[in-house]
Amino acid sequence: MEDQEIRNRIVEKMLRKRVIGDKKQQVTTVVGYSVPTHAQGRAEDLIDEMLTDPESPIEGYGGGHRKNIHLTSADAAVEYLEDNGGDVPFPFG
Structure with missing residues (x-):
């Protein structure tokens, strides 16, 4: 898998x-x-x-030794997927 494909799958x-x-x-x-x-x-x-990428829709959440993440917003995730050739899941697309 290529890097962008992996990023898109994660966000999707x-x-x-x-x-x-x-x-x-x-x-x-x-x-x-x-x-x-x-x-x-x-x-x-x-x-x-x-x-660390300001264009990414993923951000760290909370503190501690566990690495927790979440999406900044559904709109940001949809925009990221559209801009990078990803598949926007129903009902977001």
Whole structure:
């Protein structure tokens, strides 16, 4: 899988599961349901990169040793997917 395809799958799956606002999930959980096993290590690295990218719809949430993330908004996730050739899940698209 290419890097952009992995990023798109992560955002798409988080949007589908509505990991937005106060809802958060651990990075390992998101990676587990977003990409195949062989791409999970790279997916974790890409999430780390996305957390520092101001154009990314993913942000860290809370503190502590657990790496929790969520989407900044559904609109931001849809825009990201449209701009990067991803699939916008129903009913968002």
